[in-house]
Amino acid sequence: MDEILENKELDDCKTIKTVLPKTLTGINGLDDITLGGIPKNRTTLLVGAIGAGKTVLSMAFIVNGILKYNEPGVFMTFEEKADELQINLLTLGYDLATLISDKKLYLENLYIGNEGIQVTGKYNIEGLFVRIEQAIEKVKAKRIVLDSLDTLFSGLDSNILRGEIKRLFTWLKEKEITAIITGEIGETHLTRMGIEEAIADCVIELNNRVCNQISTRRMRVVKYRGSDHSTNEYPFVINSKGIIIYPIIDEEPQQEASRERISTGIFQLDQMLENKGYYVGSSILIAGAAGTGKTSLAASFAASVCKNNKRCLYCSFEESPNQLIRDMGTIGFPLESYVNSENLKFYFARPTLQNFELHIMSIKSKIKEFKPDVIIMDPITNIMVESINSDTTATLNHFIDFVKMEKNITILFTSAMTTEVLLINPSYEAIFSMVDTCIMLQERRIEMIHVRSLFIMKSRGINNSKEEKEFLISAKENIVLPNSRMVIAENGIAQKSQMNSTENSVILQPNLISIIGNGHSERK
Amino acid sequence: MEIQGKEATNSDIDITEKYVFRLFISKKSPDSLYVVKNIQKFCNQYLHENYELEVVDIYEKPDLVIEEQIILTPLLIKKYPLPEERISGDLKNSQAILSQFHID
Known part of the structure; x- marks a missing residue:
């Protein structure tokens, strides 16, 4: 030298x-x-x-x-x-x-x-x-x-x-x-x-x-x-x-902030987000306890993306692709046909197969291959098996930055956590804070009936609805069943006409009652 | 003990067996001549005339360096009697050579 x-x-x-x-x-x-x-x-x-x-x-x-x-x-x-x-x-x-x-x-x-x-x-x-x-x-x-x-x-x-x-x-x-x-x-x-x-x-x-x-x-x-x-x-x-x-240096997240919007796949949820849905290239977290409908909500987004002839990479860490195709088929999402049309690709890996970084690496290479417009990770908490700590959240943060650098890919995570968890493990707070939009799902039992509801905890740059809205996941016949067609309907009842007009998609109706409604007895 | 051993060895192998050594040195190293002297002294003292010593400069015969898997120098290899045995260093310590080569 x-x-x-x-x-x-x-x-x-x-x-x-x-x-x-x-x-x-x-x-x-x-x-x-x-x-x-x-x-x-x-x-x-x-x-x-x-x-x-x-x-x-x-x-x-x-x-x-x-x-x-x-x-x-x-x-x-x-x-x-x-x-x-x-x-x-x-x-x-x-x-x-x-x-x-x-x-x-x-x-x-x-x-x-x-x-x-x-x-x-x-x-x-x-x-x-x-x-x-x-x-x-x-x-x-x-x-x-x-x-x-x-x-x-x-x-x-x-x-x-x-x-x-x-x-x-x-x-x-x-x-x-x-x-x-x-x-x-x-x-x-x-x-x-x-x-x-x-x-x-x-x-x-x-x-x-x-x-x-x-x-x-x-x-x-x-x-x-x-x-x-x-x-x-x-x-x-x-x-x-x-x-x-990994991570490959601290990429300065100087990505373009897109003003474009993308539908959530649910009419009523779009309405809650200024009638437009998510920002293209933003990160979305859907959080809630088991059985609150996270996967159904994610699948509705995936289906909507594919329907508009965009590409979606669905990373599943719980259900196998075949199981997802079957289950989501029962509520009207033809995921299989999207797989055939190459709009939808699955990445499926057992969470314990490898460490979090390795999962992220594999997903990154899939992203480079497939060039998706939307990535879904369902549920992210499953692969953060080393427990959520500063290490894994840092990796996740880098990943989100990486995704955003890749030409405005919109990423949606689901996460099995509730607001109560925050009190137990404050590290979860980091996940909430790193995403742009956060939707919380809840389930309550009222008079022997389980009622699901959602609210938008935060949504950067969007004047979102502050209401908590009930929703049903139901089949066409409007029977309350898990893994069935999802409906948010006024007073809990979906109107037949609307059901038909929005075939193969989730219905989320506006002006919904808040959680302590009086229409529960009418719901069937 | 060493004197006894030496005498016994000499009487046993004197006629039938000869010690064959190959010494690898680096002429670039200033100590190399000193090492050759050490081993010659050793051989004369313990083996009398009953030995052959080949001195190889590693820079002159690099192929042999690979063949013989040489890493350290100076390196003395006892080629015969079998088994082949090796010792590295300045070879000043006769006891160490005797014990490594099982000469008694």
Whole structure:
């Protein structure tokens, strides 16, 4: 770097401080956290416990270098056999064999005997230098990974070793190679050998914590000499598409605030929202206890969107798509036909399948594929299984921002929570506050009859109705049944004519009685 | 004990078996000559003439470095008698070599 700085100095004194050459890792998110990648021609230390993802992450650095930046790479492994490594990484979508035969990648297995290395007196690691030099020469490498140093040097005198590793780092720098060296996390030091403080220019720590039986990988940039970096811990995922760090920086939510409106799918609910419905690109929360009609309300929105030939991505974390199609069919929403016309796509995953971040990642990739106008997440609380805390709400907030950046997608969440829950767990407040429109559903039992009602808790930028309105979910025949056609009718009775005129949609009639009405006996 | 061991060894293997060593050094390292002297001294003292020693500079034969999986230098490999055994370092400590190579 010194050289570069000197050269720059001649060119432009003012920019010296800001010029720290970096190498892009090509790993989604990591380049954002590090504001442009890891230090170029320097060594970055990647530390973490067993199974934290060190090997995969460092291999991604090499493979991305070849595929994205035309920089050949060398991967020296001390732990896994080269052929086993190839098989393991193939399952993650890395075709190492092709890269090797194209002479873009050189994979070498450094084998140390079972007993390790017996040493008497002073030694050096020149042998390693010779091997690295040859390997670099073979593919004209610009990137190298040594995975992992601990395995190689376990049992060796750490005083000599520290000096030798320092020499290695300097030597790699002279060779103009950007390196990642992995190491296992130590108890007192960051690495077992305690090599990080003095030597590495950049240190990244990985960990893998299990909370409520669901494990989440996280990453943190511990140190980055000469550069700003984000000091937060970020969740990341390793899947068939490689590695993605989430959340991908704090996207400044500078999205366009659309003035366009979109129907809620329910005539009367639209009326409660200035006769126009939601804002396009806003976020909506439908909250209420179990059985209050959240899914029916969400489905009515989905159906309305599809009917207008827009696209809806329905993420279901409770009912399977087939079940939803059946149940919503009974109240007149032909979801199946929308699936066939490709207006509607389901994302269905068991909440416990993976952690919240991973769900969000999968949904994000679905969004990129399908490009929906509307996303429904039903119910969001199910996938926030680690319990709602600052972690998950932050992820959710980032997700909402992400969605809004994607060309004004409207997103609707349902959530199994009530106003009472707020008193128990104030973290829920965060969810209420991050959305633009919040509709609360309630169910009460009056004279042996369950009565559902809704009110708009808030709706940013909309002069919404402040009334609480009763509604029925009922079949055409206007029988009060769950999973049946939804009706809000004056005094609880839907008028036949209106029913017919608004075929296949939910009816929500205006001017409704408040909850303590007198028409209950008339309701059937 | 070591003297006894030495005598016993010599009488046993003297005619039939010869020790074969390969020593990897880096000529770039200023200590390398000193290491060669150490091992020669060791061999003369404990094995008399009954040994072969090949000294390899890793920068001259890089292919051999990969083949033999060399990482540390200096590295002494006992090729014969089997099993093959290795020891790294400046080789000043004769006891360590004797014990690592099971020479008694």
